[in-house]
Structures are given as structure tokens and as C-alpha cells.
Amino acid sequence: MSKGKNKTLAEKLRDLDPRLVYLLLFLTVGITSMIPLGLPMSVSAPTRSLYEAIEAIPDGSVVWYAWDISPGEIDQSVPGMVAMARHLFSKPVKIVFISISAADGPMIYFNTLPELKIPSEKEYGVDYVYMGFVPGGELSVAAVASDLRGTLKTDYYGTPIDSLPVLEGVNTAEDFSLLVGRISSSAMIDSYIRQVTSRYGVNLALLIGASGYPQYIVYYPQTIVGILNGAKGGAEYEILSGFLGKGIAGVDTMSMAHILLLALIVIANIGYFGEKRAKAKGGM
């Protein structure tokens, strides 16, 4: 086997320089971000199920929106979260935003508020409310689910819970018709399943990061009635709901990045088989 500068073409293809890979990725993402290709996309069944689950929420119901997101997940998750929230705001339902598993939840909520484009007829405290960050992981999920008024005495701004019309009659998780949103860690999704769905029968409709999707598709469609698969799912939901945003703008980039990865894998394997063939011929 050759070393260093005497590497054969096959070896160079097999051991592609990571810097070249990074450069190609940078160029692909950069160019497709600046020059949209307008590539079409289809909508997957779990995304469609989530859309239908939100459409089926009875008028006047209260929805628990889990706003659990960390800064590193913003690009992957916020487009889908915004599309889901805007869909909910377009319906005559009440929304209770709560952050439990992510301490950055409040700051990202306020950062994202302008994108939600909350209709002017929706009033804070009457149609929606933000309860802030509740530390404690699964313990907090259990506490909020079993006794919301006992655990959350005020909303994020300090308004007593009893003077918030949106939470009138809401005492436990049973009073919510659906739990939607983004839960930042896999362990916490299990917590919500245990403490909310199993105990109170409230179904989940979640945006899950692409890495966690294979793990939580197990619960679809019985427990998790609809799933958005990361950024792709967010873009699909924007198409379905009609609330287009950053998600759909990233479809071209996602497609071309996937194609680049496939191409590089093929090239690396061509190099591998080329080197193997050369060795077999006794050329090394």
C-alpha cells in the first residue's frame, strides 16, 4: 500500500480528504441557499397524520404545546414548530405553551414570537398563554400533568393562574385534548409518554429530531398520533398547512446535501473496490 504523496487514485478516492468533503458541503449548502431550485417534495404519512390530528381538535379545546428546544436544534425544529403553532392559532382552540426539558425554552420562545404571526384577534391570557420554564424533568411533567394549578401558580409574567381565562377548567392533563410540540431529549419523550399519555390518555403529536425519528416511530400511530421528522417534516407541514416559512426554503439544500453525500459514498466505494482490485492483481 502506498503512503503519503504516493497514494494511488483509488486510495485517494477511498480516503477522501475531510477538508475536501467540508468544502463541497459548504459550496452545496451555500449555492442552494442563494439560488433556490424550487425542487418539489412529497408529504409523508406521519406528517399528514399530525396535520389531521390538529384539524380534528374540537373547537374550544385546550392544547398543551411543549416548547422544549435548545439553541442547537433551532434550524431543524423551529420551522415545524412555527407551522404547527400557526395552524393551531388559525383554529378556535386555546394554546398553553410550557417549557419543561429545556432551560433555553423561554428565550427561544420570545425570539420566535414574531414568526408566529399571532392573529390580532387572539388575546394573550384568553386564547394562549406561556407558562415559562419548569425545571425537574419527568418529575415536573408528572407534577404539571397531575395538578397543573398546584404546580404552576403563575404564568411566565407572574399573572396568577386563576386570573387567566385560557386555563379555566384546566386542572390536569386530562383537560387537554392534545399535546403537541417539540421535546428536546429522547429521555423526556419517554417521560411524556409515561406521565401524560399512559396516565391521562392524552395523545402526543410531536416534532422529533431526525436522529430520534427511528426510535419514536415505534409509537406511531397509537401513542404518538403524528410525527414531524426534523427539518424535512417541518417543510412538509408548511406545505400541508399553507404557512410557508424557513422550512420550505431549506428543501433544496436538504435534497442537494443528501445527493452530495450519496455521491461521495459512491466515490469512496469506487476507490475501495479499485484498490482491492489492484491488490488482487498484485499491483501493491
Added chain:
Amino acid sequence: MSINIKRTIPLVITGLLGLLMITEGFIISSDIASLASITRDWGVIIVSFSLILGGMNVIRNHGSRVAKRTPRWEYSVLVLIAMFVYMALGLSLTMTSEIYSWLYDSINLPMGLALGSLLAPYLFSASVRAFQARNLDAKIFLACAGIVLIGNIPSVYTISPLLAAIGPWLTEVPMKGAFTGLLMTAAIGSMIVAIRTLLGRESAYLGGE
């Protein structure tokens, strides 16, 4: 027989509270439900205090590095400055103030996004190296990965509806089955650990010897 008070009392507390929580799930009683609710509220309060403990730990660790001038102690100074600035602003002006929001949006968010985006190049590079058909297992792995990758391309449906369907099928049928088995195993393991914890046989959470 000597009793180690330091270990016995926490184990008894764990066992009793665990029993209370389990009983709440099986016996419908307003008294038990009320007790369980109070216990959960206590837990939330204690966790909130633990955040303060975490903050004090950060100050202690990084303060120690600065005092001893350990390698890269300058970064510990930055950590402490950032911590105190955010704390001071948050306590005096609240987190909804303009300056706090500006600081967070200008520093934390871009840094968090940058760290998150670093994952992509590393995954690319690692995938190119990992997905090479060295043996039969690797060939099967490569084939499955390739199918799922193709299925995940948002626009693949326009090229071939069949290619768009195979990847999701692989995820939603065989992979779902495999993960269900894993989850069942993990659930049984968790139950065993929980029972051992309630019986005091598992005391790793107490720390120490």
C-alpha cells in the same frame, strides 16, 4: 447490629415515597393523591434548588482554576464573567428586558447554532469513511443506509415514487420491529432497577462508597 444511618435513612425515604407513588397509580383515594401531589411539588422545588447548587459548583470549579492558574484558566474567567453578567441582568431587569434578549440573541443563539451545525460536516466525513463495503455486513449496512438516505431526500418522489417509498418502509416496518424489541428490553431493565431501588438494593444514587 450496627445501622449506617447515612445510608439507611435515605433508602427508607426512597422506598416509602416510591411506594406512595405506586399506590397512587393503583388505588383511587383522594388522600393518597393529595400526598403524592405534595411530594411531586416538593420534588420540583428541590430540583429548582439544585440549579442553584449547580451554579455554585460552576463558580467553585472555575474559580479554583482561575486561582490556581491551571492551563486555559482564561476561559474560566470568561465563563464566570458571562455567568455573573447574565445573573445580574436577569435578576435586575428580568429575562424579558431588551438588553438581556439582545445579549442572548446575539451571543447564545448564534453560538448554539454554530455548535449544532458543526455536526453536519463531521457526520458527512464520518459517513463517507464508514459506508464502505468491506465485508458482507458492511455491504448490507451500506445498502440499508443508502436506501434510507435516498428515501429521506425531500424531492426523491419526483424522480421515483418507488425509491421514495422504500426508505420509509424500511424505517416503519423492520426498523420499527427492531426498536420495539429494544424498547421492551429497556423497559424490563428499568422495572428491575426501579424495584431494586425501592427495596434498597440499588444505592448507587446515594454516591459515596
